[in-house]
Each structure stands twice: as C-alpha cells, then as structure tokens.
Amino acid sequence: MSNVMSNTTSNLKQNKTVKSAVEAVIFDWAGTIVDFGSFAPTTIFVEAFKTEYDFDITLAEARVPMGLGKWDHIQAVGKLDSVAQRWSEKFGQTMLDKDIDLIYNRFIPLQKAKVVDHVEPILNAVNVVNDLKKQGIKIGSCSGYPRAVMDILIPAAAKHGYQPDCVVATDDLTHGGRPAPHMVLKNVIELGVGNVANCIKVDDSTPGIDEGHNAGMWTVGLLLSGNEAGLTAQQFQDATPEVLENARNKARLVMEKSNPHFLIDTIDDLPAIVAEIEQRLSVGERP
Incomplete structure (x- = not known):
C-alpha cells in the first residue's frame, strides 16, 4: 500500500x-x-435520533458506520454497544426495524433540507x-x-x-x-x-x-x-x-x-x- x-x-x-x-x-x-x-450526513443522524425519539447519540457514534446506505447506517448505529445499552435502558428493548423506519423517515427530509449547506x-x-x-x-x-x-x-x-x-x-x-x-x-x-x-x-x-x-x-x-x-x-x-x-x-x-x-x-x-x-x-x- x-x-x-x-x-x-x-x-x-x-x-x-x-x-x-x-x-x-x-x-x-x-x-x-x-x-x-x-458533516452533512453525520450531523443529521444526530438530529434525527433526537427529533424522533428524544434520544442522544454523539457525532462520533454517528460516524462509525459511515459509507453504508442510510437505513443500514441507522441500524448499525443502533447496534453499537454504547448506543444499544442506552437505548435498552431508555426503551426496555433493542432497536426494532420499525424504530429504524421512523428515524430514517425523519432523516430524509432533514437531509434534503440541509445537504446543500455542505x-x-x-x-x-x-x-x-x-x-x-x-x-x-x-x-x-x-x-x-x-x-x-x-x-x-x-x-x-x-x-x-x-x-x-x-x-x-x-x-x-x-x-x-x-x-x-x-x-x-x-x-x-x-x-x-x-x-x-x-x-x-x-x-x-x-x-x-x-x-x-x-x-x-x-x-x-x-x-x-x-x-x-x-x-x-x-x-x-x-x-x-x-x-x-x-x-x-x-x-x-x-x-x-x-x-x-x-x-x-x-x-x-x-x-x-x-x-x-x-x-x-x-x-x-x-x-
């Protein structure tokens, strides 16, 4: 290399x-x-989690699965040990596909509105x-x-x-x-x-x-x-x-x-x- x-x-x-x-x-x-x-996708991931579920993820956590498709990215963030633990503590269960769908559907209009800023x-x-x-x-x-x-x-x-x-x-x-x-x-x-x-x-x-x-x-x-x-x-x-x-x-x-x-x-x-x-x-x- x-x-x-x-x-x-x-x-x-x-x-x-x-x-x-x-x-x-x-x-x-x-x-x-x-x-x-x-910064365009990562900051919007943070905002989408917060807006849809009042759930905080860090910018560093949002960056970990970067490069994946955005639905897959949200799923991967939810499987991070740190995120999964906090999610389970708050909601009493692991993140489900329906949760990913809701966050994704929140993410897309936010991303469409702000992608031109970057x-x-x-x-x-x-x-x-x-x-x-x-x-x-x-x-x-x-x-x-x-x-x-x-x-x-x-x-x-x-x-x-x-x-x-x-x-x-x-x-x-x-x-x-x-x-x-x-x-x-x-x-x-x-x-x-x-x-x-x-x-x-x-x-x-x-x-x-x-x-x-x-x-x-x-x-x-x-x-x-x-x-x-x-x-x-x-x-x-x-x-x-x-x-x-x-x-x-x-x-x-x-x-x-x-x-x-x-x-x-x-x-x-x-x-x-x-x-x-x-x-x-x-x-x-x-x-």
Missing part, C-alpha cells in the same frame, strides 16, 4: 499525448468530493476531476445517500463546477448497498467501461473501499478530508503539521482495515496515484 501526503500536485500534472490506461474513476460524494469532513467542493476537487476528463478518463460516482437526496445534491454541486458523467444512489438498485459492488458496477455499465481493472474507486469510508475491492478495482482511501479525521476545511487549513499527523494516524487506523491500494490525504493528491496506476497497468499489473 502506497502513501502520498503532499498537499500540492501542480508539479505532478502531466501533458497527456495518449489516452490514459485508466478508463474511469468512481468517486464517493461526502468527504470525498464535497463536504469536507463529511455542498462546497473539497479544495481543488473540481480541477482534479476536470483534468482527469481531459485525459479521456470517465468520471463516475456513487453515494450512501438515497436518490431523493442526490436529486438535490447533484444540481447544487453542478453550480460549483462538479459534474460527474454518472451518478448512482444507494436505492437506485435492489441490492445497491455497500460493501456490495453493485453501485460501482452500475457505473461501469453506464460509462461503457471495458475492464474493471482499469477503474479506480476513491472513498473516505471502509465500506466504500470494500465496495471497490469487491468490484475488482483499484482503491484509494482518503485520510484527512473525510469521515474518519472529522476535520472541517478550516481546521485542515489552519492545522499544524503535528495536528494533521495525529488526524492522519487516527484515520489510517480505520482505513487500513479495508486494505486500500493507496492512502492519500485528499483528492488533491490523486493525480500522482493515477499516474502510478497508469504505469502499473502498462506493465500488466492488476488490482
């Missing part, structure tokens, strides 16, 4: 005279392309994506968000310049949820990709990395822009090297569990990884 930690990639960009060996890069959304720190692209994300397009690389995307939320997020992100070639939401498919590979494989089909080994999955969560592995793709995990570090964009920009290294190490402990091929800080570091994967593909290496 390689690590690239530079925060600038201007000296790594190459003028391509031939089409890239990489056919497609498939990105997650929150914590990967938009919403530095992945739509700003992560630093240099749009430039990186547009440079990939110039190399003939197709841009796919998938999300743990349902289609109802994506239908709001997609045009909002487009106003900031982010326009992927394909978007798949977690409920677009009968079996769409991560870590199953169905969402990324739907991207492969829609984008007309010839070989999944020529694709890269980029994500800030372990279910998203597992999704890429299960589809037979190269995988790139993000350490500092996503859920595990939990930094805001301002905190990231103001942080000392020591603070960043501590956040990086904290995120790495979780992300390494899914064994990504590469770990980088943010999407700003991705061009160097694409160049390395191109070189590996040229000598016949596969994920």
Whole structure:
C-alpha cells in the first residue's frame, strides 16, 4: 500500500499525448468530493435520533458506520454497544426495524433540507476531476445517500463546477448497498467501461473501499478530508503539521482495515496515484 501526503500536485500534472490506461474513476460524494469532513450526513443522524425519539447519540457514534446506505447506517448505529445499552435502558428493548423506519423517515427530509449547506467542493476537487476528463478518463460516482437526496445534491454541486458523467444512489438498485459492488458496477455499465481493472474507486469510508475491492478495482482511501479525521476545511487549513499527523494516524487506523491500494490525504493528491496506476497497468499489473 502506497502513501502520498503532499498537499500540492501542480508539479505532478502531466501533458497527456495518449489516452490514459485508466478508463474511469468512481468517486464517493461526502468527504470525498464535497463536504469536507463529511458533516452533512453525520450531523443529521444526530438530529434525527433526537427529533424522533428524544434520544442522544454523539457525532462520533454517528460516524462509525459511515459509507453504508442510510437505513443500514441507522441500524448499525443502533447496534453499537454504547448506543444499544442506552437505548435498552431508555426503551426496555433493542432497536426494532420499525424504530429504524421512523428515524430514517425523519432523516430524509432533514437531509434534503440541509445537504446543500455542505455542498462546497473539497479544495481543488473540481480541477482534479476536470483534468482527469481531459485525459479521456470517465468520471463516475456513487453515494450512501438515497436518490431523493442526490436529486438535490447533484444540481447544487453542478453550480460549483462538479459534474460527474454518472451518478448512482444507494436505492437506485435492489441490492445497491455497500460493501456490495453493485453501485460501482452500475457505473461501469453506464460509462461503457471495458475492464474493471482499469477503474479506480476513491472513498473516505471502509465500506466504500470494500465496495471497490469487491468490484475488482483499484482503491484509494482518503485520510484527512473525510469521515474518519472529522476535520472541517478550516481546521485542515489552519492545522499544524503535528495536528494533521495525529488526524492522519487516527484515520489510517480505520482505513487500513479495508486494505486500500493507496492512502492519500485528499483528492488533491490523486493525480500522482493515477499516474502510478497508469504505469502499473502498462506493465500488466492488476488490482
């Protein structure tokens, strides 16, 4: 597993005279392309539990299952030892499917109302994506968000310049949820990709990395822009090297569990990884 930690990639960009060996890069959304720190979904989970059941969960607890579809995410939060114990003490039983349904139905309108508050692209994300397009690389995307939320997020992100070639939401498919590979494989089909080994999955969560592995793709995990570090964009920009290294190490402990091929800080570091994967593909290496 390689690590690239530079925060600038201007000296790594190459003028391509031939089409890239990489056919497609498939990105997650929150914590990967938009919403530095992945705050939109996590804060709304906290609010949905509180609003529907007057039950408190912490932001850290809300972050644990990040990357799953949102119904599955709520279920996973309810199964955390700390949450399950408090829930049982308050309600006298474990969380039931009907409880998850009620929290989910509360979550969706809250998320639809507030997702645009966290739509700003992560630093240099749009430039990186547009440079990939110039190399003939197709841009796919998938999300743990349902289609109802994506239908709001997609045009909002487009106003900031982010326009992927394909978007798949977690409920677009009968079996769409991560870590199953169905969402990324739907991207492969829609984008007309010839070989999944020529694709890269980029994500800030372990279910998203597992999704890429299960589809037979190269995988790139993000350490500092996503859920595990939990930094805001301002905190990231103001942080000392020591603070960043501590956040990086904290995120790495979780992300390494899914064994990504590469770990980088943010999407700003991705061009160097694409160049390395191109070189590996040229000598016949596969994920």
